[in-house]
Amino acid sequence: xxxxxxxxxxxxxxxxxxxxxxxxxxxxxxxxxxxxxxxxxxxxxxxxxxxxxxxxxxxxxxxxxxxxxxxxxxxxxxxxxxxxxxxxxxxxxxxxxxxxxxxxxxxxxxxxxxxxxxxxxxxxxxxxxxxxxxxxxxxxxxxxxxxxxxxxxxxxxxxxxxxxxxxxxxxxxxxxxxxxxxxxxxxxxxxxxxxxxxxxxxxxxxxxxxxxxxxxxxxxxxxxxxxxxxxxxxxxxxxxxxxxxxxxxxxxxxxxxxxxxxxxxxxxxxxxxxxxxxxxxxxxxxxxxxxxxxxxxxxxxxxxxxxxx
Amino acid sequence: xxxxxxxxxxxxxxxxxxxxxxxxxxxxxxxxxxxxxxxxxxxxxxxxxxxxxxxxxxxxxxxxxxxxxxxxxxxxxxxxxxxxxxxxxxxxxxxxxxxxxxxxxxx
Numbered sequence: 001x002x003x004x005x006x007x008x009x010x011x012x013x014x015x016x017x018x019x020x021x022x023x024x025x026x027x028x029x030x031x032x033x034x035x036x037x038x039x040x041x042x043x044x045x046x047x048x049x050x051x052x053x054x055x056x057x058x059x060x061x062x063x064x065x066x067x068x069x070x071x072x073x074x075x076x077x078x079x080x081x082x083x084x085x086x087x088x089x090x091x092x093x094x095x096x097x098x099x100x101x102x103x104x105x106x107x108x109x110x111x112x113x114x115x116x117x118x119x120x121x122x123x124x125x126x127x128x129x130x131x132x133x134x135x136x137x138x139x140x141x142x143x144x145x146x147x148x149x150x151x152x153x154x155x156x157x158x159x160x161x162x163x164x165x166x167x168x169x170x171x172x173x174x175x176x177x178x179x180x181x182x183x184x185x186x187x188x189x190x191x192x193x194x195x196x197x198x199x200x201x202x203x204x205x206x207x208x209x210x211x212x213x214x215x216x217x218x219x220x221x222x223x224x225x226x227x228x229x230x231x232x233x234x235x236x237x238x239x240x241x242x243x244x245x246x247x248x249x250x251x252x253x254x255x256x257x258x259x260x261x262x263x264x265x266x267x268x269x270x271x272x273x274x275x276x277x278x279x280x281x282x283x284x285x286x287x288x289x290x291x292x293x294x295x296x297x298x299x300x301x302x303x304x305x306x307x308x309x
Numbered sequence: 310x311x312x313x314x315x316x317x318x319x320x321x322x323x324x325x326x327x328x329x330x331x332x333x334x335x336x337x338x339x340x341x342x343x344x345x346x347x348x349x350x351x352x353x354x355x356x357x358x359x360x361x362x363x364x365x366x367x368x369x370x371x372x373x374x375x376x377x378x379x380x381x382x383x384x385x386x387x388x389x390x391x392x393x394x395x396x397x398x399x400x401x402x403x404x405x406x407x408x409x410x411x412x413x414x415x416x
Contacts, residue, residue: 102405103405106392106403106405110402111403131331
């Protein structure tokens with residue numbers, strides 16, 4: 001397995017660690033070099049296509065990353081794993097489902113397939129799983145994915161909407177969030193950056209209410225919250241580690257220490273001790289809206305980087 | 310305010326309707342009668358299914374009277390596409406290519 005430093009060395013000047021987001025865990029997390037691609041929001045190259053953002057160099061940058069990963073895959077074989085962490089397609093705004101997006105980006109989708117990318121669904125492409133739920137067809141999409149070391153789950157990969165009140169697609173609040181996103185998508189034809197602007201405003205409101213909500217006690221009197229989903233994911237990992245889960249894994253199969261998510265479009269790497277052990281939350285940010293982040297995990301090492309070329 | 314709420318509800322309804330249009334090919338073909346193109350297919354099969362063509366053009370100048378074309382207006386065409394891997398300056402790239410065509414009439 002290629003180490004994180006070896007990977008960075010191979011990437012030469014194309015990559016840099018983002019905001020010193022690099023940590024070493026207290027135990028191995030992956031047995032393979034794991035590269036994670038966050039939210040892409042591919043559309044049909046129109047004005048509301050956040051992936052392209054009317055800048056051809058954005059597509060070139062992604063292709064240069066995948067040219068590099070394609071060559072690395074040939075060298076490393078199964079020692080390299082690539083995970084796309086959801087919202088690869090933005091089906092909330094798509095004109096023709098995935099069909100016309102594939103037409104718009106054949107090389108990007110072809111290269112993702114070629115290097116055997118693992119796909120996790122996000123709230124914007126969860127319908128890929130929903131449409132054919134009864135027939136068991138998921139188009140290779142996973143609800144979540146795990147890294148396993150010596151037979152034990154060590155890392156959980158999920159899009160992150162599951163922790164988001166306004167985007168949890170299993171609740172009525174998520175349905176409202178979806179409709180609002182569609183309306184914002186239409187507004188992008190008039191003002192392309194309206195989604196970014198409204199996103200910042202929404203984040204400010206949520207942040208203010210999470211600290212000063214009169215209906216709940218003040219959770220964080222210091223006024224610093226390293227990640228709004230931190231408690232959700234640490235509680236989830238603790239629950240799994242204690243065997244309180246309905247899925248096929250028993251307590252002997254689980255030793256979760258890291259949760260990896262996207263969804264917020266805001267990269268962060270957080271560690272938090274709880275009940276005698278250390279948990280990590282890695283938010284791999286976004287490939288769109290100015291971000292071009294990727295996450296890298298190798299053994300105990302993890303980092304969030306930006307691909308620049 | 311009242312007008313704003315009506316417009317907002319209208320937009321939500323319209324955007325919701327967009328999802329109802331999702332249909333698979335077999336669902337689309339329920340309303341169609343199709344014939345799949347393959348090289349060498351007998352013309353009789355086509356004319357039997359679609360009846361007389363709307364236009365039977367003369368051959369182009371300098372070509373052959375036995376090489377003809379027939380034009381149908383208002384037929385539905387279904388293109389089947391797949392990804393094809395190509396090399397461009399030593400890099401792997403993909404194009405969508407047409408692998409099959411079906412011509413259909415509405416039932």
